Amino acid sequence: MSEAVNQHTEVSYLEYKGRFKGLFAWIFSTDHKRIGLLYLYSMLVLFSVAALLGLAMKIELIAPGKTIMDAQTYNSFFTLHGITMIFLIVVPGLPAVFGNFFLPIMIGAKDVAFPKLNLLSWWIYIIGAFIALSAQFIGDGPPDTGWTFYAPYSFRTGTNMLPAVTGAFVLGFSSIATGINFIVTIHRMRAPGMTWMKMPLFPWALYGTSWIQVLATPIVGVTLLMIVLERTMQIGFFDPALGGDPILYQHLFWIYSHPAVYIMILPAMGVISEIIPTFARKTIFGYKAIVVSTLAIAFVGYFVWGHHMFTSGMSGTALYTFSILTFFVAIPSAIKIFNWVATLHKASIDIQTPFLWALCFLFVFMVGGLSGMVLGALSTNVHLHDTAFVVAHFHFIVFGGTGYAFFGAIHYWYPKMFGKMYDKSWANIGLAIFFTGFNILYLPMFYLGMTGMPRRYYDYVDEFHGPNIVSSLGALLMISGLIIIITNLVRSAKHGEPAVADPWKGKTLEWTVASPPSLENFEEIPTVTKHPYGYE
C-alpha cells in the first residue's frame, strides 16, 4: 500500500509554495517539518564548531605544557564547547529536530497544536544562540567559567559572562514553549483510535521529556536571572563576599541541570525503541514496561540532583538520600536495555545503517550508565568527582547516548525527510571509524580519572601523559569518522537515489505517507486499529 501513496498526488513540503519565497519560505514557515529542518541546519553548524573546539582541546592535551594554545584560551574553549553542546544542541536536539518533524506524523496529525508558537520557539532559539555566542566577540573576552557558571568564580572573572548567561536564559523559553506545544499535541491531536497504549514509543518519550522541559526549565531560568541581577546590581544571592551562598547556586543549578540530562536521554531512548523493532521485524518486547520506565525516569530524575555535589560539604543525610535515589533512577534504564535486547531474540534482523547505530548506542549507553554506578556510590564518588572519569562518563551518556541516537535517527528517517537515500556503504564506513575513535578517545579518560587526573586541567603532571596521547589520537580518528558521516548525508540530499515511502518496512504511521511528506502529511487522517509495532 505504501507504494501507492508515494505517487505524488500532493506536492511535498519541500516544494510547496506558500506566501513567501526563498529563505523566507523557511524562516517564516509554520510547517512543523520545515521548522524541524531549520533546527537541524542550525544545529549542524553549531555542532561542527563545538566539535572542532573539542578536538582543539584534545590536541592541546596531547602533551604536558603548552601545545597549541594558552591556558586562558583553553578555559574559554571548554566553556564555549560546553555551553554550545549542552544548551544549543543536546538539550533541544532530538525534540526540536525529530520531535517537530515526526511527532505529528507518528500520531496521525497535520501539524503540532500551536504552529505559530512552534515557529516562535525557533526564533527564540536563534536569538538566544546569538546572545550567548556574542559573548565571544564583544566585551572583555570570552567567558571562562565552564558551562556550569559556578559561583563565586562567575562573579569574580573579568571575562564577558553576562551575554552567555542571558543567552542560556532566553533559550529556556524556547524549550518551555516546545514542551507545552508537544504536551498539548499529544493530548489533543492523536488520530482516531490511537489510544495512549497504541501510541509509538518515540512520542511517549517526547511526552515524558516535555513535562521535564515545562517543569524544570523555569528553575534554571530564575537561577540565571539571579546571576544577572547579582552581577549588575550587587544583590548577594550566591557570592559570599556579598553575603550570598555558593552552595545554594549549585543546588538551584542542578535541580534543573540534572533533569536536563533526562531531557537529553529520554528522546534518545525513544528513537532506539523505534529503530529496533523496525529492523528486527518484530514487535517491541515489553511495550508497557518501556512506557512505565520512561515515566519513572522522568519522575525520579527530579530527585537526584545532589549527586553532583557529594564533595560540596552537604550533610550525611543528604548524601545518603541522594546516593540511594541515584541508584533507583538507574533501574528503569536497565529495564529498557533488557527489553531492547529481548526484542532481538527470535527476530529476523535486517542489518542496515540505522540498526548498526542502535547497536552501537546500546554498547556506549551501557558503558555510560554502568560507569554511573561507580559515581553514584559515595566512597568511589569522592575519589572520582571532578576528574576525567566524570568527563568520560558524561560523554558516554550524552554524546554516546543522545549523539548516537541523533545519528541513528537521521539515518533512519533521512529517506522520509528528504525523499532521498544516502550512500549506505559510506555511512557504515563512517560509523565504524567514528565508533572506534569514540572509544579510543573516551575509554582512557576513565583510567585517567581513576589514577587521579582532575578535569578542566590545561596542564598535567607527567604520569598522566600516556593515556592522554591515546585519547587525543582517538579524537582525531573520531572527527575523521564524523566528517565522512556528515559529508555523506549532505551530499546525498542532492545526489542520493530517490527513496520510496517505506524503505525499511516500518509499521508506524510516518511510513504510510509519501517521502517526502506533503504539506499536511495525510490526505486523509488515518484511523488506528493496531498496536504500533504490529508485525503479525
Add this chain to the structure above:
Amino acid sequence: MFSKGIADASNFVKGVDTSFMVILGIILFFLVAITVVMIYFVFRYRKSKNPKATQIHGSVSLEILWTVIPTALVMVMFYYGWMGYKPMKEAPDDAFEIKTIGRMWNWQFEYENGKTTDTLYVPIDRAIKLDLVALDVLHSVYIPAFRLKQDVVPGQEHMMWFIPGREGEFDLFCTEYCGLRHSYMQTSVIVMPQEKFDSWYIDTTQTVQLISDKPGALGLAIVKKNGCLACHSIDGSKLVGPTWKGLFGSKELVKTGKEKREVVVDSAYVLNSIYNPNDDIVDGYQKGLMLSYKNELTEEDIGEIIEFMKTLSEDQ
C-alpha cells in the same frame, strides 16, 4: 584506585578500593554479558538465518526478574559506597589540626605553632584534620593516593581528615575549577616519621637565618608563603599579573578608573597595589583578579617584598 597503588597510603584506601572492586566487578559482568548476548542474537537471528520473526509481546515474569535483580544489586553497591564513605565524615577529637587555605592559585598550610608552608608536612600514623578555608572562589582539596576530596567553600567551614600510613610524597590537586591557573594549583603532601616531623615542626629558626642571608631573602620567603608567584613571574614571563622582573623603579602605563596614566613603580605604588589591587590596573591586564592582602600582609612584610623586588631590578 590504581593511583600509586599503595593500599595503606591512608586509612580510607582499603574501604574505597573495596567498593571499587565490588562495583567494577558487577558492572563489568553486566557489560560483557549483555554485549555478548546482543551480538549473539544479531548473528543468530539475522534475516538470512531466520527469515521469519516470532512475535513475542513481552513477559511479566521476565520484567519482574530484571527489575528485582538490578534493584538488589544497586542496594549492594549503595551499601559498599556508604560504608566506605561514612568514616570520612567522623574525625577523631584528638586529630592534629592544620588550617588549609586555598586561594587563586596556591595552597597554604598554617600549623598551630604559627608555622606556615606551601607544602603539607604531616607525621605518619597520626590522625590529621585539615580545616579548610577559601579566600576567594571555590577550590577543592584532592589527594588521589589517599582517595580523599573535599570542596573548599568561601564563607563556609569544612574539614577533611585522614591517617597517613606510608612515608613519601603524594600529589595534592585542586579539583574545583578556579580560573586561569587552576591546573597549576597543586602541591605535595609529605608524610614523615613522627621524630622527623617533630624536629621539622619545632624548627622555627628558619626565618631568623634567612634575614642574615642575601638581601631580599626574607621577602622571597613571604612571597612564597603567600603564593604571589602563582600570578607574578620573576623571570619576565607573562602570567595573570605583571612580572616583577625589572618592575621596581620602571615606568608603567596604568588605568586608574577610566583614565590612563603613567606611574613610576615605587614603594608607595607597590604598597597600594597590594592593599587596593583594583585601583591601578597595568595596561594589558584584567581587573578583579587579585584580592586585597590587607589582612595577610603587614607594612613591614611589604617592605621586605619590596627589598626582594629590588633584587629583580638590579640584575638587569
